[in-house]
Amino acid sequence: xxxxxxxxxxxxxxxxxxxxxxxxDNEDGYEVFEDDRLLALCVADGCSESPCAKAASEAVLKxxxxxxxxxxxxxxxxxxxxxxxxxxDKHLLAAPYEYRLLACTCAxxxxxxxxxxxxxxxxxxxxxxxxxxxxxxxxLLAPVNIFxxxxxxxxxxxxxxxxxxxxxxxxxxxxxxxxLVSDGAExxxxxxxxxxxxxxxxxxxISANHAQTALEGHVSNVIAPATNDDITVLMTMRSDSDRxxxxxxxxxxxxxxxxxxxxxxxxxxxxxxxxxxSDSTLDxxxxxxxxxxSAILNFLATPRTAEELVVAGYCIPSEVLSYIYPLIKEGFxxxxxxxxSTVKGG
Amino acid sequence: MDNIYAxxxxxxxxxxxxxxxxxxxxxxxxxxxxxxxxxxxQILEQQKAGNYILVVTDSPDICNLVLAFNxxxxxxxxxxxxNDELYADDAxxxxxxxxxxxxxxSGIEYFPAKEIEESLFEAENGxxxxxxxxxxxxxxxxxxxxxxxxxxLWGYVLPYTAAHLIGTLHNHLESLTLSDRTSxxxxxxxxxxxxxxxxxxxxxxxxxGPAIQPVGVPTICSGKELYVLLYEIYFGHAPSKxxxxxxxxxxxxxxxxxxxxxxxxxxxxxxxxYPGLSCKTATLDLLEHTLHRMEWFTTKxx
Numbered sequence: 001x002x003x004x005x006x007x008x009x010x011x012x013x014x015x016x017x018x019x020x021x022x023x024x025d026n027e028d029g030y031e032v033f034e035d036d037r038l039l040a041l042c043v044a045d046g047c048s049e050s051p052c053a054k055a056a057s058e059a060v061l062k063x064x065x066x067x068x069x070x071x072x073x074x075x076x077x078x079x080x081x082x083x084x085x086x087x088x089d090k091h092l093l094a095a096p097y098e099y100r101l102l103a104c105t106c107a108x109x110x111x112x113x114x115x116x117x118x119x120x121x122x123x124x125x126x127x128x129x130x131x132x133x134x135x136x137x138x139x140l141l142a143p144v145n146i147f148x149x150x151x152x153x154x155x156x157x158x159x160x161x162x163x164x165x166x167x168x169x170x171x172x173x174x175x176x177x178x179x180l181v182s183d184g185a186e187x188x189x190x191x192x193x194x195x196x197x198x199x200x201x202x203x204x205x206i207s208a209n210h211a212q213t214a215l216e217g218h219v220s221n222v223i224a225p226a227t228n229d230d231i232t233v234l235m236t237m238r239s240d241s242d243r244x245x246x247x248x249x250x251x252x253x254x255x256x257x258x259x260x261x262x263x264x265x266x267x268x269x270x271x272x273x274x275x276x277x278s279d280s281t282l283d284x285x286x287x288x289x290x291x292x293x294s295a296i297l298n299f300l301a302t303p304r305t306a307e308e309l310v311v312a313g314y315c316i317p318s319e320v321l322s323y324i325y326p327l328i329k330e331g332f333x334x335x336x337x338x339x340x341s342t343v344k345g346g
Numbered sequence: 347m348d349n350i351y352a353x354x355x356x357x358x359x360x361x362x363x364x365x366x367x368x369x370x371x372x373x374x375x376x377x378x379x380x381x382x383x384x385x386x387x388q389i390l391e392q393q394k395a396g397n398y399i400l401v402v403t404d405s406p407d408i409c410n411l412v413l414a415f416n417x418x419x420x421x422x423x424x425x426x427x428x429n430d431e432l433y434a435d436d437a438x439x440x441x442x443x444x445x446x447x448x449x450x451x452s453g454i455e456y457f458p459a460k461e462i463e464e465s466l467f468e469a470e471n472g473x474x475x476x477x478x479x480x481x482x483x484x485x486x487x488x489x490x491x492x493x494x495x496x497x498x499l500w501g502y503v504l505p506y507t508a509a510h511l512i513g514t515l516h517n518h519l520e521s522l523t524l525s526d527r528t529s530x531x532x533x534x535x536x537x538x539x540x541x542x543x544x545x546x547x548x549x550x551x552x553x554x555g556p557a558i559q560p561v562g563v564p565t566i567c568s569g570k571e572l573y574v575l576l577y578e579i580y581f582g583h584a585p586s587k588x589x590x591x592x593x594x595x596x597x598x599x600x601x602x603x604x605x606x607x608x609x610x611x612x613x614x615x616x617x618x619x620y621p622g623l624s625c626k627t628a629t630l631d632l633l634e635h636t637l638h639r640m641e642w643f644t645t646k647x648x
Contacts, residue, residue: 098604099604157605158606159607159632163632317613318613321593328598
């Protein structure tokens with residue numbers, strides 16, 4: 001008889017401060033699909049610079065769920081890359097916007113309940129972690145941040161998507177759960193915050209209801225004050241393993257019995273245990289976007305070649321034009337004699 | 347009494363017309379002119395048997411009657427010598443054609459009937475014949491090669507009919523839609539992978555969309571040459587020495603093209619744009635992926 005694992009799955013996404021201040025929607029999103037044979041979780045993060053970021057992330061989430069339900073378990077890595085991009089393209093092209101404007105990053109984890117194996121993939125700076133049965137977080141899919149510059153990544157509609165896509169296929173025999181985050185929640189994945197992650201996953205392993213509340217509290221009170229970005233966290237933890245549950249109970253800072261005995265107070269207590277960041281970290285005066293534009297315009301005050309832009313870490317080869325083009329189009333930058341330069345008084 | 351001399355020969359017409367018509371040979375038929383209709387029928391009977399005939403007569407009526415049949419004859423045109431005047435234009439034309447007759451190994455014969463482009467002929471059956479004596483120019487092993495009567499290679503048969511021909515690809519790029527350009531680009535890459543890509547390419551229009559046929563010896567053998575050709579296909583002109591300048595200008599001019607295409611060409615020309623970085627240049631995998639995406643993109647466009 002096959003031992004089918006069961007999971008508690010919770011997710012939360014909120015609009016970042018920058019978008020809130022601009023009156024824009026949350027451009028992140030997540031989707032969960034579960035049936036008798038698989039559990040699929042995905043997150044997507046629309047590119048803020050794109051006017052169709054929300055549509056892009058919605059389309060890509062649909063695509064990833066469709067891909068997850070396909071006949072994918074015999075596929076090799078290369079075939080997975082081709083197939084998932086084909087489905088993504090199909091959904092992006094069905095969207096009522098220009099393909100090139102539908103930029104977003106994404107991550108997907110598909111757990112096969114029958115074979116106890118998983119396929120995980122990501123494009124861009126969304127990332128995924130696994131929680132071992134000892135409730136230790138380990139990185140599964142690292143974000144693609146070009147030159148450690150968080151503004152530079154690869155999007156699902158980029159020609160680089162196939163090359164930059166990360167794919168992991170493996171057995172879930174020693175895995176207690178998966179955690180997927182958009183780049184707005186990347187802090188949660190840092191080693192310094194491993195305790196937070198362990199606490200959240202412990203709660204999740206014990207009770208989905210408590211975990212949802214705890215997650216919302218942590219995202220709103222801990223992660224959100226430290227970033228301008230939209231934030232999405234999606235996690236799933238095994239709920240049917242006594243060993244994992246016992247470890248979770250031992251690890252958890254609060255006492256949680258069952259989902260039926262929902263204890264809001266306990267969760268609040270857990271939330272209060274967190275060192276909630278103060279409002280002093282809020283900085284809404286300058287958006288990251290305008291900072292980036294200012295930096296590049298200052299850099300191009302002296303004419304620079306495309307090569308110099310790459311060396312300076314502004315962008316990667318093959319995407320210099322994509323990076324600079326909006327500034328050229330708006331008349332802030334010109335290209336002449338092998339050099340980009342800022343237009344004086346532009 | 348008028349006499350009709352009919353000589354049956356397979357010799358070239360300029361050889362069998364020279365002999366003195368008054369000197370009969372054992373092959374000559376001498377017919378009684380008393381029944382004109384029966385005489386003409388007898389002449390045509392010999393013609394149908396596959397013989398070339400010279401009718402020697404002093405009767406203008408017979409001369410005109412026989413010559414009137416010539417346009418109705420597909421081959422073996424009849425020549426007439428009437429009162430020492432030779433009427434052999436039709437037969438000479440036929441021999442000229444026969445001299446140009448091409449053969450294939452399979453025994454099929456072709457006439458390069460009409461030149462429709464430089465080195466490109468339309469055969470009587472509508473097929474396109476390409477005059478090229480380099481054996482390496484053929485596009486694949488199944489290409490039907492054409493030989494002259496002396497056994498020398500003349501060229502080969504292209505797998506399209508003249509009705510499909512648009513012309514030289516480079517002269518018709520402006521008429522192509524983005525979808526057409528992608529179809530052509532995919533075909534170009536396939537020919538490149540088969541090592542049959544030259545810079546001389548003919549463009550055809552088929553029921554399944556545009557098709558191409560590279561002709562001549564393969565000359566595009568490196569990725570760099572391929573990328574320049576693809577750039578021409580998408581943008582209608584070769585990239586300038588300053589590749590980034592071309593990309594900037596063409597991105598302005600083709601705002602409808604997807605970003606991925608420009609990113610691919612930036613990657614393809616990385617050695618020119620980033621000479622000091624030793625960047626990884628574009629690969630065929632990346633190219634195929636980009637074209638795959640362009641196909642999806644252009645599907646939407648259509």
